[in-house]
Amino acid sequence: MKLPDKQISMEDAIAHIGDGATVMLGGFGVPGTPFALIHALVRHGARDLTIIKNDANEPDMGVDHLLKSRQVARLITTHLGLNGRAIELMNSGKIEVEFNAQGILAERIRAGGAGLGGFLTDIGIGTELAEGKQVVEFxxxxxxxxxxxxxxxxxxxxxxxxxxxxxxxxxxxRNFNPLMAMAADCVIAEAECLLPLGGLAADDIHTAGVFVDHVTELGSLSEEYAVVQR
Amino acid sequence: MVARAAREIQPGMVVNLGIGLPTRVINYLSADFPVCLHTENGLTGIGPTLPPEQADRNLIDAGGAYVSTLPGSAFFDSATSFALVRSGRLDLTMLGAFEVADNGDLANWKIPGKFSPGVGGGIELAQKARRVVVLTTHTDRAGNPKLKDRCTLPLTARRCIGRVFTDLAVIDVGPNGFHLVETAQGVSVAEVKEATGAPLIVPDTPLPSF
Known part of the structure; x- marks a missing residue:
């Protein structure tokens, strides 16, 4: 027996994303953000997207390219503090933003990936983040x-x-990547280094390939992946 | 005040330092002090902050600063990181504040109409760390008290604050309000009272200064 080959070009991987799709993006700031796949999604042009990501990156990086091209209708996130454009678009009503407490966003994704319907928590009780949410005594x-x-x-x-x-x-x-890997109908991973079968020792794997649909190798890394000079 | 706040950290603790002023506490922890610093984006055992030329592009803290690891550091995903917080494994968190009320309420994430970048991990830290202290200037830039009889801004968490470290004083939040514990050198009790927007309980005995 032999495990199937899931290598694909970036363009082919992205091709079937339709208008109105919900798209999870890994990453917390720069580390773990799939910058090349985001560029491919900009070139592909799907619109009216719901984006789920911890943050909106910084101006001219990552999620910001999708905001600039006006492909985003809705953003489910935890913090936009480093991206003034995202805050402006939110304040002017051009994108809808749903803020989650960071660990609650992570856990909602984890639950989605674990085949659960949801979970109970007291996080946010007594704050405006709880407004409109269903409450139970348990x-x-x-x-x-x-x-x-x-x-x-x-x-x-x-x-x-x-x-x-x-x-x-x-x-x-690592951050949100292994959680999102389990919580989407189609999971596409870009990798800095794509190895043949057996190249990763079974004990060193963080996300089992069974959760991943397509994998694509990055060439040389763009400037966006580098240390941010502030 | 940052140096005074650093003395709040006891040997053996698991500690999360919030973005801003609290992050500077790290500069007052010596290399041989036994403590485990946690950051929400998935690391226990934060080592010294690094300048860009020495930085690892994949190694940041939750505020985006380039940090390093220590012997014994561990990485994990975001769900695990907040499992640690919510399940009570965080002994102490130090947070910034817009307002602290004398019942322990904290507001530090939103000023409606002016500042609403989102709450990040702040709610869970404030609600679930075993001890939550605030590190802040005593007044805002306009000179208004940050310590008040009630918060007017959207809350981060209710009744969560145990102690406040400011440039003027160390103040505990007790069952009946703010208790003055220490004053900064050269600052009088009257000055602290004047800058505080709620009654301040002052002990009869002489106060230490820091």
């Missing part, structure tokens, strides 16, 4: 029902992958 406590979150597509960044789509991340580039 376990002697007032708790919010947080629904699981899934997407049509997840775009991920890994340091290393093999041709079956097994993924390994480095340092703080």
């Amino acid at each position: 376990g002697g406590k007032t708790q919010i029902i947080e629904p699981a979150l899934r997407a049509d597509v997840a775009l991920l960044h890994a340091a290393r992958a093999d041709s079956f789509g097994n993924l390994a991340y480095v340092a703080t580039a």
